[in-house]
Amino acid sequence: MxxxxxxxxxxxxxxxxxxxxxxxxxxxxxxxxxxxxxxxxxxxxxxxxxxxxxxxxxxxxxxxxxxxxxxxxxxxxxxxxxxxxxxxxxxxxxxxxxxxxxxxxxxxxxxxxxxxxxxxxxLLATAISEPDTGSDAASLRCKAELRGGDYVINGHKTWISCAHLASRIFVLCRTAQGEDQHSGITMIDVPADAPGVTVRPIPTLGGDEVNDVYFTDVVVPADRVIGEVGGAWRQMMSCLNTDRLMCGTMFLGRARRTFDDALEYVRQREQFGRPIGSFQAIRHRMADLATELECCRLLVYELASKLDADPNRQVPREASMVKLKVTETAKRLAIEGMQLLGGAGYTKEHDMERHLRESVAGTVYAGTSEIQREIIGRSYGL
Structure with missing residues (x-):
């Protein structure tokens, strides 16, 4: 390395x-x-x-x-x-x-x-969302009761990415009723093959990606608690910076690929005796998309440099901006790419249809675009 x-x-x-x-x-x-x-x-x-x-x-x-x-x-x-x-x-x-x-x-x-x-x-997975607690994650109901030296976990998690592939799942559980809904939440490292753990894939347009995970009297030693008992909400909030940055980075790569695929097509596809990319309407559209893509790249690596300089720095605003801007831009690029390729973009002979499916989902991963806007807005005291 x-x-x-x-x-x-x-x-x-x-x-x-x-x-x-x-x-x-x-x-x-x-x-x-x-x-x-x-x-x-x-x-x-x-x-x-x-x-x-x-x-x-x-x-x-x-x-x-x-x-x-x-x-x-x-x-x-x-x-x-x-x-x-x-x-x-x-x-x-x-x-x-x-x-x-x-x-x-x-x-x-x-x-x-x-x-x-x-x-x-x-591979690892982290289980936060539940059927009735998606964006409102602090309302989770999955419980872990301390019995002797072990925790016994019961509950249902959903939309858990890669749980079907992971060897261990970090589960956010309620271990106590605190003064508010954010306290009394603990993260526990649960072996994916532990008795009582059931993983059921949720079919999606993207394929085998997310899962329901059920915990029925799952016994886990108390020393598998990660961090502070009852303090997992604070831990999770601090690590969401990394989550949103990595999500944005992944879709930056996807957006670049989408742009390059569209660019190659409009350079080669001819109509009315010339490449369609030579028409002003398309040339200007590509110029706008390229500019948006460069803005995304600058946002991603500016935040990465800030975290390199100070790993403990709290950057919820910047992390939400990265996640919001990059995933929304990736979605826009895929929609524009589909339009530029016309019928070809709709076929499975080209990658554009998968770019579209994955990029639309990106605006939901790691907190929806609406949640990111809420975080950004509140950071300005609104």
Whole structure:
């Protein structure tokens, strides 16, 4: 991992290596279909293992736990380039976000165990949402009762990304009734194969991606609590910076790919004796989209640099801006791309239809666009 932390030149080499890897492993539509069972899967574990074996998954995790000791910016470059190369590695992003909780709040033993396993290719999931508590996550009802030296967990979580692939699930549970709904919430590391855990995939347009997870008298030792008992809400809020940054970074890569696919098409497609990209209406549309895309890139890496300078810095406004701007821009690019390709964009012979499906979903992941606007607005005292 020396190349990742060796300054701008080393970072450029790292980006080039990731780009070459994705081109070689999933550069053709046929390769991507083979890796995803015809587009049904969002994550290829064999491909993920190759990335882990290269040392890239843990590029931004401390060397003491098997990582590369790189920066948040390094992780963003990795995620952006994997998304741009359309590598089916959604689980990698979920694992990095979940690992950030352990890095900040876990015990030394948990860091050695969990962060080390992430660097080796293990997948994690975090279970927050419930059927009646999506955006209102603090109203969760999943309970964990302390009985002797163990917690017994009962409840139902939903929309849990990659839970069907993860070896462990970080579950937000109510362990006490506090003075307000934000207190008394605890995060517990639950083995995905523990007795009483049931994972049921939820069919979506994107394929096998999210899940219902049921906990029925699941017994977990008390030492698997991550962070402070009753203090998980504060922990979760601090780690949402990472969640929203990584989500924005992933869709920055997707948006770049969408733009380049559209650009290639309008350069080659001819009507009325000339490439359609030479018509002013389309040329100006592409200019506007390129400008929006550059704004997104600047937002992502400005926030990454702030977190590199001060990992404990609280940046809810900036993180929500990244998530809002990038995912909404990615959606706009996909809609415009569909229009530019015309009927071709609607067929499964082109990637544009998948760009559209995934980008629309991006405005919901990690907090909807409406929630991001609420956070930004309230940060100004409104």
């Amino acid at each position: 020396e190349a990742v932390t060796a300054g701008d030149a080393g970072r450029q080499e790292f980006v080039a290596a990731v780009r070459e890897f994705t081109k070689r492993k999933c550069g053709t539509r046929e390769q991507r279909l083979a890796l995803t069972d015809g587009g049904r899967l969002v994550h290829s574990q064999p491909l993920h293992q190759e990335v882990a074996d290269l040392g890239w998954v843990g590029c931004a995790l401390p060397e003491a736990y098997g990582g590369g000791g790189g920066s948040v910016t390094d992780a963003c470059h990795l995620v952006e380039e994997l998304a741009y190369g359309q590598a089916p590695l959604y689980g990698l992003v979920i694992a990095l976000v979940s690992a950030s909780v352990v890095e900040r709040f876990g015990t030394e033993r948990q860091k050695q165990d969990i962060l080390g396993s992430v660097c080796r290719g293990e």
